[in-house]
Amino acid sequence: MTWIPSLRRHRPSLAAALVCVLALGGVPNASAATAPRKNPSCTKQLDGTTEVDTLAARAGASPPYLLAESSSHDSTTGAVTFHQAVTRGQQNVLTVDVVVSASQLTLTTTYGKGFKGIATSVLTREGDMFRGVVDGRRTALFGATTDPKTVAFEDGQPAPRLRIRPDLKKALKKFAGLSLDTCKRVPKSKGAVRPQDSTLNCPYTDDLGLCEPFPGCNNCDRLCFASYISCGIGAVTSAAVCIPCAFVSGASCIEEENACSQLCQAPGHPCCPLSCEGHCSGGATGDACCGGEACAPDECCGTTNPFCCGTGNTCADRNLGICCPDTHGPVCNNGCCNSGESCVDGFNNTKTCCATGSNACGPDNTCCPASQDCCGSNCCGPGQTCIQPVTCCNVADVCGSTCCPSHNCVNGTTCCDAPNFQCGANCCGALDSCCNGQCCNGQCLNNGSTCCPPERACGASCCAVGFACTDPAHGTCQQCPGGEDPCPAGQGDPLCCATGTLCCGNGQCCDTSADMTCCATASGPACIPTSSCVR
Numbered sequence: 001m002t003w004i005p006s007l008r009r010h011r012p013s014l015a016a017a018l019v020c021v022l023a024l025g026g027v028p029n030a031s032a033a034t035a036p037r038k039n040p041s042c043t044k045q046l047d048g049t050t051e052v053d054t055l056a057a058r059a060g061a062s063p064p065y066l067l068a069e070s071s072s073h074d075s076t077t078g079a080v081t082f083h084q085a086v087t088r089g090q091q092n093v094l095t096v097d098v099v100v101s102a103s104q105l106t107l108t109t110t111y112g113k114g115f116k117g118i119a120t121s122v123l124t125r126e127g128d129m130f131r132g133v134v135d136g137r138r139t140a141l142f143g144a145t146t147d148p149k150t151v152a153f154e155d156g157q158p159a160p161r162l163r164i165r166p167d168l169k170k171a172l173k174k175f176a177g178l179s180l181d182t183c184k185r186v187p188k189s190k191g192a193v194r195p196q197d198s199t200l201n202c203p204y205t206d207d208l209g210l211c212e213p214f215p216g217c218n219n220c221d222r223l224c225f226a227s228y229i230s231c232g233i234g235a236v237t238s239a240a241v242c243i244p245c246a247f248v249s250g251a252s253c254i255e256e257e258n259a260c261s262q263l264c265q266a267p268g269h270p271c272c273p274l275s276c277e278g279h280c281s282g283g284a285t286g287d288a289c290c291g292g293e294a295c296a297p298d299e300c301c302g303t304t305n306p307f308c309c310g311t312g313n314t315c316a317d318r319n320l321g322i323c324c325p326d327t328h329g330p331v332c333n334n335g336c337c338n339s340g341e342s343c344v345d346g347f348n349n350t351k352t353c354c355a356t357g358s359n360a361c362g363p364d365n366t367c368c369p370a371s372q373d374c375c376g377s378n379c380c381g382p383g384q385t386c387i388q389p390v391t392c393c394n395v396a397d398v399c400g401s402t403c404c405p406s407h408n409c410v411n412g413t414t415c416c417d418a419p420n421f422q423c424g425a426n427c428c429g430a431l432d433s434c435c436n437g438q439c440c441n442g443q444c445l446n447n448g449s450t451c452c453p454p455e456r457a458c459g460a461s462c463c464a465v466g467f468a469c470t471d472p473a474h475g476t477c478q479q480c481p482g483g484e485d486p487c488p489a490g491q492g493d494p495l496c497c498a499t500g501t502l503c504c505g506n507g508q509c510c511d512t513s514a515d516m517t518c519c520a521t522a523s524g525p526a527c528i529p530t531s532s533c534v535r
Contacts, residue, residue, distance in 0.1 A: 040067075040178050050074045051210065059174035060167060063089045067175050086175070088113065093168065105254075114168035117161050121243070123250060130254075132247040134160055142248060144255040151244035159243040204283065214283040216270035224260035299323075329353070362390070455486045455503075468495045492525070502527075 040057040055069040071082040082098035092112040099106050107123045122133040129141040138154045153159060164172070202211035212218040267275035273282030274294045281287070281294035290300035295308035301315035301323050309315055309323030316324040316331050324336030332343035337353035346352035346360040354360055354367035361368045362377030372379040376390030384392045393403030404415030408422065416427035424437030433451075435444035440451035445462055452462035461475030468486030470478045480486050480496035487493035487503030497509035504510050504518035505525035518525055519533035 047072075057175060057178055059171040060088075065093065065168065065171035065175075086172070094172075107250075111162070114165040116163040118243070123247060125254070130247065130251040132243070134243060139244070139247065142244075142251070144248070144251040146248055146251075148242055148245040148248045151248060162243065213280070214271055214273055217264065220264035220270040221261055224257055224264065454488045458489060470495065 040055050042056075043054045045052055051073045053069075053071045055067070057067045058064040059067070066087050067084070068087070069082070069084045071080070073080050080098075080100040082096070082100075084094075084096040085092065086094040092110075093114050094112060095110045097108045105123075105125045109121045111118050111120070119135050121135075124131050124133075126141060129143055131141050132139040132151075134153075137157070137160075140152050140154060142151045204212050204215050204217075206212050206215075206218040210218060263269055264271045265280075266272060267280070272280035274280070274287060274289055276282075276289035276294050277292040279292045281289070281292075283294075284296065286296055287294040288297050288300070290308050291302075291306040293308050295310075298314045299309045299311075300306055301309050301318055302321035303319060307321070312326060313323045314326050314328070316322045316328055316336050320331075320334070322331055322334060322336065324331070327339045329337035329339050329341045330343045331337075332353050333351050337343055340356060341353045342356045342358075343351050344354050344358070344360050346365040347363050350365070352360045352365040352367075355369075357370050358367045359370065359374060360366070361374035361379060364377035366374075366377045366379060368374055368379035372381050373384075373386055374380075375386035375388075375392050378390055378392050380386050380392035383394060385395055385398060387393045387398065387401065387403045391403050394405070397403050397405045397407070399407075399409035399415045400413035402415045404417070406415070406417050408416045410416045410422055410427045411425055414427045416422045419430035420427050421430075421434075422428070423432070423434035423439050426437070426439050428434060428439035429441070432439045432441050433444050434440070435451040436449050438451060442451055442453040443457040443462075444450070445452050445457075445460060450462060456463040456465070456467070456469070457472075458469030458477055459472040459475045461469075461477070463469055463477035463486065466486070467477040467479050469489035470476050472489050478495065483499055484496040485499050486496055492505040492507060493503040494507050494509060497503050500512060502510040502512060502516075502518045504527050506518075506527070508518075508527050510516040510518045510527035515530050516527045517530045517533050519528050519535070521528065
């Protein structure tokens with residue numbers, strides 16, 4: 001009498017199997033009962049991925065007959081087990097064990113105190129047919145619509161007869177009349193929290209917190225179970241009269257419950273609201289097919305291969321297949337701007353999203369307010385101007401084509417910041433000297449009035465053009481041969497080198513046309529290939 005969810009994937013369902021339990025157990029016709037008996041006590045909880053349901057009831061005078069049922073369903077493996085026991089005091093009266101898997105249903109009933117004529121019966125399903133076994137005696141295969149009179153035992157002997165004590169028959173009658181409504185509405189126990197397991201496909205949960213593929217699917221299966229309990233009640237008296245009748249009646253109930261559950265799975269019904277290209281989908285009011293899934297019409301996007309944008313999104317451009325959040329702004333490139341943004345012209349004729357009233361600047365498409373000017377990818381604020389290509393400069397710091405916050409602006413054109421320095425109206429490099437108001441990269445002579453290039457410096461004298469220093473101490477110079485230029489004195493350089501070559505401290509002239517350069521090495525300056533020189 002316990003419903004186990006998701007058995008529609010594991011035919012035949014346990015609900016119908018329990019109907020067969022009632023039939024084979026010899027429960028009297030419940031229609032003769034005056035009214036449903038007291039509601040049973042039911043619990044429902046989860047143990048990992050396994051749902052465990054229990055039911056307990058009592059009937060009869062002291063000592064009463066006690067009915068205890070427990071069932072489990074592993075939502076990961078799909079395995080289902082069911083155990084039902086009727087006891088009186090310390091005596092076992094009736095036990096029923098059911099095992100359901102994807103390809104098997106085995107229902108075993110053991111008759112104890114109060115029954116005579118049968119010890120054990122088993123009902124199994126073999127393909128589309130059924131087989132009964134009573135105390136080791138097998139029946140031939142039969143169908144759910146087979147005439148019970150034609151169901152024969154393989155040994156050719158007649159079927160045994162089951163006899164039931166009157167007070168037990170009365171107790172079973174009360175159990176058959178139990179209302180299952182309470183069990184359908186049983187609240188989750190304290191530990192019945194839906195497992196957060198990524199392997200479980202749990203898009204929805206029912207009012208008990210159990211997984212279901214679509215809203216109302218579990219309840220549809222519950223109703224199948226509740227409806228087809230009556231199928232077994234109509235056949236229960238047959239066990240005491242005709243064991244084959246009970247087998248066939250049970251098989252028929254299995255098929256009817258199967259058909260009910262399959263109807264739940266049919267397109268347009270709770271377990272398959274919509275069939276979209278062969279896939280069950282939908283679930284929300286107003287959903288429509290969109291390719292192989294279903295969603296609200298404004299979520300359906302694309303034309304050739306339509307798809308659903310998903311909850312919280314809408315199709316902003318069906319032709320381009322662009323999905324955007326429900327609160328999106330205008331479509332822009334292959335997406336949407338946020339609410340409050342506009343799609344504006346960006347770098348190289350692209351489009352980008354910026355706050356309404358702003359402009360996109362530079363290769364980075366930086367959004368700049370309309371009150372600011374673009375400067376490359378930067379935004380120049382009030383009081384600033386753009387020094388190309390990307391420098392925003394305060395107007396007061398502009399120095400020619402540069403920005404000079406130090407205000408060391410020479411001639412209004414050159415920002416002369418350290419390590420450079422001002423010399424007269426010039427800005428000299430850090431290695432220069434100031435010589436008579438001019439930048440000198442050589443030696444400043446004659447009390448700072450003459451700048452002598454380093455290759456012509458000779459002590460306190462400056463050699464004439466084309467002459468090299470031979471004696472710095474006395475300022476003696478010597479003219480270089482034609483086609484040669486002087487080398488600096490005092491560094492181990494040659495006196496003169498051919499024009500276009502480099503003077504090197506090892507006394508050599510480096511041929512620059514051969515990509516040679518003078519480079520410091522472990523053994524001193526030397527002419528080596530430029531690519532080998534590490535400075």
